[in-house]
Amino acid sequence: MKNETCPRCQGPAVRLTQTGELSCARQCNETPVARQQRLELHRLTAELARAVAGAMPKGVVFALVVAEAPRGSMAYVSTADRGSMRHLLRELLDKMETEQPS
Ligand SMILES: [Zn+2]
Incomplete structure:
Protein backbone atom coordinates (compact mmCIF):
# COMPACT_ATOMS: atom_id res chain seq x y z
CA MET A 1 0.00 0.00 0.00
CA LYS A 2 1.38 3.38 -1.02
CA ASN A 3 1.72 6.07 1.66
CA GLU A 4 -0.44 9.01 0.69
CA THR A 5 -0.43 12.51 2.19
CA CYS A 6 -3.34 14.93 2.57
CA PRO A 7 -2.64 18.08 0.52
CA ARG A 8 -4.42 20.28 3.14
CA CYS A 9 -2.88 19.16 6.47
CA GLN A 10 0.01 16.96 5.26
CA GLY A 11 -1.34 14.16 7.47
CA PRO A 12 -1.84 10.55 6.39
CA ALA A 13 -4.46 9.86 3.76
CA VAL A 14 -5.87 6.84 1.96
CA ARG A 15 -6.80 6.50 -1.70
CA LEU A 16 -10.45 5.43 -1.96
CA THR A 17 -10.69 2.41 -4.23
CA GLN A 18 -14.18 3.22 -5.51
CA THR A 19 -13.58 6.84 -6.50
CA GLY A 20 -9.80 7.22 -6.60
CA GLU A 21 -10.09 10.29 -4.35
CA LEU A 22 -7.77 10.95 -1.42
CA SER A 23 -9.41 10.75 2.01
CA CYS A 24 -7.66 12.45 4.92
CA ALA A 25 -7.27 10.16 7.96
CA ARG A 26 -7.64 13.26 10.18
CA GLN A 27 -10.89 14.26 8.42
CA CYS A 28 -9.45 17.81 8.16
CA ASN A 29 -11.99 19.04 5.60
CA GLU A 30 -15.04 17.49 7.24
ZN1 LIG B 1 -6.00 16.43 6.02
Whole structure:
Protein backbone atom coordinates (compact mmCIF):
# COMPACT_ATOMS: atom_id res chain seq x y z
CA MET A 1 0.00 0.00 0.00
CA LYS A 2 1.38 3.38 -1.02
CA ASN A 3 1.72 6.07 1.66
CA GLU A 4 -0.44 9.01 0.69
CA THR A 5 -0.43 12.51 2.19
CA CYS A 6 -3.34 14.93 2.57
CA PRO A 7 -2.64 18.08 0.52
CA ARG A 8 -4.42 20.28 3.14
CA CYS A 9 -2.88 19.16 6.47
CA GLN A 10 0.01 16.96 5.26
CA GLY A 11 -1.34 14.16 7.47
CA PRO A 12 -1.84 10.55 6.39
CA ALA A 13 -4.46 9.86 3.76
CA VAL A 14 -5.87 6.84 1.96
CA ARG A 15 -6.80 6.50 -1.70
CA LEU A 16 -10.45 5.43 -1.96
CA THR A 17 -10.69 2.41 -4.23
CA GLN A 18 -14.18 3.22 -5.51
CA THR A 19 -13.58 6.84 -6.50
CA GLY A 20 -9.80 7.22 -6.60
CA GLU A 21 -10.09 10.29 -4.35
CA LEU A 22 -7.77 10.95 -1.42
CA SER A 23 -9.41 10.75 2.01
CA CYS A 24 -7.66 12.45 4.92
CA ALA A 25 -7.27 10.16 7.96
CA ARG A 26 -7.64 13.26 10.18
CA GLN A 27 -10.89 14.26 8.42
CA CYS A 28 -9.45 17.81 8.16
CA ASN A 29 -11.99 19.04 5.60
CA GLU A 30 -15.04 17.49 7.24
CA THR A 31 -18.09 19.72 7.63
CA PRO A 32 -19.86 19.86 11.03
CA VAL A 33 -22.83 17.95 9.56
CA ALA A 34 -20.59 15.27 8.06
CA ARG A 35 -18.76 14.97 11.39
CA GLN A 36 -22.06 14.47 13.22
CA GLN A 37 -23.11 11.79 10.71
CA ARG A 38 -19.74 10.02 11.00
CA LEU A 39 -19.84 10.01 14.81
CA GLU A 40 -23.40 8.65 14.75
CA LEU A 41 -22.30 5.87 12.38
CA HIS A 42 -19.42 5.03 14.76
CA ARG A 43 -21.82 4.96 17.73
CA LEU A 44 -24.27 2.64 15.92
CA THR A 45 -21.44 0.38 14.76
CA ALA A 46 -20.06 0.06 18.31
CA GLU A 47 -23.57 -0.74 19.58
CA LEU A 48 -24.02 -3.41 16.90
CA ALA A 49 -20.59 -4.87 17.65
CA ARG A 50 -21.45 -5.20 21.37
CA ALA A 51 -24.65 -7.06 20.45
CA VAL A 52 -22.82 -9.39 18.03
CA ALA A 53 -20.01 -10.01 20.53
CA GLY A 54 -22.58 -10.98 23.17
CA ALA A 55 -24.06 -13.60 20.83
CA MET A 56 -20.74 -15.18 19.80
CA PRO A 57 -19.16 -18.15 21.56
CA LYS A 58 -15.83 -17.59 23.28
CA GLY A 59 -12.87 -17.70 20.89
CA VAL A 60 -14.81 -16.45 17.86
CA VAL A 61 -13.62 -13.14 16.41
CA PHE A 62 -15.38 -10.91 13.93
CA ALA A 63 -15.09 -7.71 11.96
CA LEU A 64 -17.95 -5.39 11.23
CA VAL A 65 -17.68 -2.85 8.43
CA VAL A 66 -20.48 -0.33 8.06
CA ALA A 67 -20.58 2.33 5.35
CA GLU A 68 -22.96 4.93 4.06
CA ALA A 69 -23.39 3.89 0.44
CA PRO A 70 -22.08 4.72 -2.00
CA ARG A 71 -19.35 7.16 -0.86
CA GLY A 72 -20.07 8.15 2.73
CA SER A 73 -18.37 7.52 6.01
CA MET A 74 -17.15 4.10 7.00
CA ALA A 75 -16.94 2.58 10.46
CA TYR A 76 -15.07 -0.58 11.37
CA VAL A 77 -14.93 -2.72 14.49
CA SER A 78 -12.92 -5.89 15.03
CA THR A 79 -12.56 -8.17 18.04
CA ALA A 80 -9.29 -9.67 16.79
CA ASP A 81 -5.87 -8.10 17.02
CA ARG A 82 -5.04 -5.94 14.00
CA GLY A 83 -2.55 -8.39 12.46
CA SER A 84 -4.89 -11.37 12.70
CA MET A 85 -7.82 -9.43 11.29
CA ARG A 86 -5.73 -8.04 8.43
CA HIS A 87 -4.78 -11.61 7.56
CA LEU A 88 -8.41 -12.80 7.70
CA LEU A 89 -9.70 -9.88 5.64
CA ARG A 90 -6.96 -10.29 3.04
CA GLU A 91 -7.88 -13.97 2.75
CA LEU A 92 -11.54 -13.01 2.33
CA LEU A 93 -10.70 -10.46 -0.38
CA ASP A 94 -8.55 -13.03 -2.20
CA LYS A 95 -11.44 -15.51 -2.14
CA MET A 96 -13.94 -12.88 -3.32
CA GLU A 97 -11.69 -11.80 -6.16
CA THR A 98 -11.12 -15.35 -7.41
CA GLU A 99 -14.71 -16.56 -7.06
CA GLN A 100 -16.71 -16.81 -10.25
CA PRO A 101 -19.97 -14.85 -10.17
CA SER A 102 -22.94 -17.22 -10.20
ZN1 LIG B 1 -6.00 16.43 6.02
